[in-house]
Amino acid sequence: MKRRRTTKNCEPSGRCLMSELLILPDGRLLVHNMTPVFARLLSRLNPESEEIMSRVTRHPSPPHELPD
Amino acid sequence: MICAVPKERSADSHVRAHPVFESGNSRTRRSVLRAAVSRERARAARAMLADCRFCAHDCGVNRLAGKRGLCHAGAEARFFSAQTEVSDELELIPTFAVALSGCDLRCDFCITGAASWNPRAGAGFDAGAMAAKARDALRNGARSIMVLGGEPTIHLPAVLEFVSLLPETVRLVWKTNAHASAQARELLDGMFDVWLADFKFGNDACAQRLAKVPDYVRVTAENLRWASAHSELIVRHLLMPGHVECCWAPVAEWLAGNLPGVKVNLRSGFWPAWRVARHAELQRPVATLENDRAIDLAQQLGLNLIP
Numbered sequence: 103m104k105r106r107r108t109t110k111n112c113e114p115s116g117r118c119l120m121s122e123l124l125i126l127p128d129g130r131l132l133v134h135n136m137t138p139v140f141a142r143l144l145s146r147l148n149p150e151s152e153e154i155m156s157r158v159t160r161h162p163s164p165p166h167e168l169p170d
Numbered sequence: 171m172i173c174a175v176p177k178e179r180s181a182d183s184h185v186r187a188h189p190v191f192e193s194g195n196s197r198t199r200r201s202v203l204r205a206a207v208s209r210e211r212a213r214a215a216r217a218m219l220a221d222c223r224f225c226a227h228d229c230g231v232n233r234l235a236g237k238r239g240l241c242h243a244g245a246e247a248r249f250f251s252a253q254t255e256v257s258d259e260l261e262l263i264p265t266f267a268v269a270l271s272g273c274d275l276r277c278d279f280c281i282t283g284a285a286s287w288n289p290r291a292g293a294g295f296d297a298g299a300m301a302a303k304a305r306d307a308l309r310n311g312a313r314s315i316m317v318l319g320g321e322p323t324i325h326l327p328a329v330l331e332f333v334s335l336l337p338e339t340v341r342l343v344w345k346t347n348a349h350a351s352a353q354a355r356e357l358l359d360g361m362f363d364v365w366l367a368d369f370k371f372g373n374d375a376c377a378q379r380l381a382k383v384p385d386y387v388r389v390t391a392e393n394l395r396w397a398s399a400h401s402e403l404i405v406r407h408l409l410m411p412g413h414v415e416c417c418w419a420p421v422a423e424w425l426a427g428n429l430p431g432v433k434v435n436l437r438s439g440f441w442p443a444w445r446v447a448r449h450a451e452l453q454r455p456v457a458t459l460e461n462d463r464a465i466d467l468a469q470q471l472g473l474n475l476i477p
Contacts, residue, residue: 119253124441126455132439134281136257138264138311156477157256157263 204361205334211357212330219245224323224354225274226389241274241321243289247328248272250285250292250320252303254312259404259435260477262343262364265314266307268300270328273320275347276382277370279410279452283444286320295328301335308340316366318345323354333361344401348393349383355396365397366404372420376413380449387420394429404433404476410440412451414460419467426471433476436464 121140124132133140141157148154218224219233229239238244251269258265269282272289285291304315315336322329323346333342344362348369369390371377377386397403407421418436425434438461446452468475 120251130455132441132455133257134441135251135253135255135267137253138256141256156260 204338208330208334208361211361212327212334215330215357216245216327218353219327223351224326225321226349226351226385227274228351239274241272241289241324243272243324245327247295247325248289248292249295249300250282252300254307254310258316259366259433262314262316262341262366264307264312265316265343266304266312267316267318267345268304268332270295270317270319270322270325272324273347274324274349274383275321278380278445278448279440279443281441281443282320289320289324295325295332297328297331297335300332304336304340308337314341314343314364316343316345317362319347321347321349323347323350326354326357330357330361346393348390348397349386350393355393355400359400362401364402364404365400366406367394367397368406368408369394369421369425370408370417372413372417372424376417380452387424391424391428394432398429398432403429404435405429406435406437408437408440409456409461409464410452411454411456411460414464414467418464422464422467422471422473426473430472431474434468434473435476436468438464 119137119139121136122134124134126132131144133144136144136157138158141154144154145151145158215224216234220235221230222233222239223230225241227240231237231239233239233243233245236244248271249268250271251267253267254264255267256263256265258267269285271285271291273280273286276287277283280286304312307315317329317332319325322344336342341364342362343364343366344358345366346368348367350358367390371380371386371390374384374386377383394403394405405425407418409418422434425432438456440452440456442453442455465475
């Protein structure tokens, strides 16, 4: 429960994205500030997790791009 | 189904209350309107810092003159995170989340305690630069923009300026602890599409002990009723170990009785962090049995749980 990991994904500009991961003794993972990249990573580690898969989203037509 | 009766709106709140999407021209007109209104309100909000009453603590300090209230925030906003995230409600993600430093509550279990308790944390907030980042995020697939903290209510001038620079058609999400004053709500009226509001504690004793906030239940209920009448509302409750009966049960009952049908996100990923060592019951995650009991309760009450 005490193991806390911080992952960073830095862009060329130097700006870093950050997610935090907490691993519980029973094997559960808690994630804070999950970025799309981190969600994809977790989905590869556990492709059967529906909870993670639902976070690996694809939005071909974002709603802010409304049709004229 | 929402049973709360909308209160009278301020004169300019029609900007978001009656959106028009029929043509590119009307969309452009609406954008100009919101931009103008939020810019004007940003100026008004900045003047109000001289007698700050944005949150329910009602300090009345002059932040423009360097005085600090309970949140310790000065006149200028800072932020500690701005990135696209996918850990919020499924209907909102991916969201470009901008987290402003500082908060008016003092939750000992705060997962971002270092930045949330310290308004000097992070970097200076430049509304124009942040709006450019937000537009980038939208181009890269973000479907909403979320403003959060800490607690963003204490930084209304910066937030409203930021809103004035955003595209009109994007879904704007106001992530809040629901401890705002009526004055703050009036400034926010019509500015955000979704209020994503916490209902953390089911009684004032737990709120005082864990977050040092008085009169919590009344203030939160007032904010949630207002939000449900003025925007889309999603209520969040972070399930805490040892607080299912004293906090979740009364929150769930209140929601069922007062805001039937409102979207509720029951969060079970309690993360023992920050100053939980002060509270014996908070030094562990939520047990499976507690989580099951909380979900049972929600189902018995007919709550509209969303992932």
